[in-house]
Amino acid sequence: MRDLISQTAAHLRAGRKGRMRIVATSELSETLLPQVVARFSRDHGGVEISLETLTLDNLLEYVEIGIVDVGFAMEPHPRRNLEYLPLAQLDMVCACHADSPLAQLSFVTPTDLRDVALINARTSSRISNLVPEAFQRSAVDYAPAIHVRFMNVAGHFVEEGLGVTIMDELTASSMRYNRLKSVPFKPKTQVTVSAIVSSDRPQQRLTRSLIKHAREEIATRILRMTMLIRELPVSR
Numbered sequence: 001m002r003d004l005i006s007q008t009a010a011h012l013r014a015g016r017k018g019r020m021r022i023v024a025t026s027e028l029s030e031t032l033l034p035q036v037v038a039r040f041s042r043d044h045g046g047v048e049i050s051l052e053t054l055t056l057d058n059l060l061e062y063v064e065i066g067i068v069d070v071g072f073a074m075e076p077h078p079r080r081n082l083e084y085l086p087l088a089q090l091d092m093v094c095a096c097h098a099d100s101p102l103a104q105l106s107f108v109t110p111t112d113l114r115d116v117a118l119i120n121a122r123t124s125s126r127i128s129n130l131v132p133e134a135f136q137r138s139a140v141d142y143a144p145a146i147h148v149r150f151m152n153v154a155g156h157f158v159e160e161g162l163g164v165t166i167m168d169e170l171t172a173s174s175m176r177y178n179r180l181k182s183v184p185f186k187p188k189t190q191v192t193v194s195a196i197v198s199s200d201r202p203q204q205r206l207t208r209s210l211i212k213h214a215r216e217e218i219a220t221r222i223l224r225m226t227m228l229i230r231e232l233p234v235s236r
Helices: 004-011 026-031 033-045 056-065 127-139 153-158 205-231
Strands: 018-025 048-053 070-075 082-097 119-121 145-148 165-168 180-183 188-200
Touching: 018 026, 018 033, 018 056, 018 205, 026 033, 026 048, 026 070, 026 153, 033 048, 033 205, 056 070, 056 082, 056 153, 056 188, 070 205, 082 127, 082 153, 082 205, 119 153, 119 165, 127 165, 127 188, 153 165, 153 180, 188 205
Parallel strands: 018 048, 018 070, 119 145
Antiparallel strands: 070 188, 082 165, 082 180, 082 188
8 A cells, every 4th residue: 555655646746647627718629729638648648637618708717716727718808816827929810711812912901801701700808809900900891791609610611611710820720621721911910828827826737737738839830830821822
């Protein structure tokens, strides 16, 4: 029994036992967390992992009351008892179908989209205001033809030829899209993706490790996407 207790303690210290409870919004659950968990699991093979996909408001509540260890979201609203750990700043891009003439442009502006069907993701984060504000600065009406709940869903609508959407570059880089092209969007619009933890409880070693892997995965994905955009034949 003493040997078993010692072995368990050693595994806990090495991060090979324990439990990791994660929440994320729909976009990040689909386009980021699978790769992050894969990275994490290679270092912590014996750790039990659970992931819940929630709306932003519910996500913040779960972290705040301690149901989970960490949450991942973009542009979350501030809460007094939560700590937001920025992982990266993401550019917003125009996501269009691969066959769209927009895919050949070096960048897309609201003026380019004046007569194009827009797909709007009605997120509960501050992102919901950033895109209309960018159109307003360009003196172009923001009048979406289709509204959906999440940006990753908007991407699937784009692939069906239903229009274009403005989304973050991380969501646009998802390998789950086959016919979607990302074109830089101007005026430059950025969002922050963050890990969210309780400010009332100390971060555990496993939580710090997961956040580290998330930051590394995002950096890798953004670099890869930047290289792909530079290789595309573009015109203006």
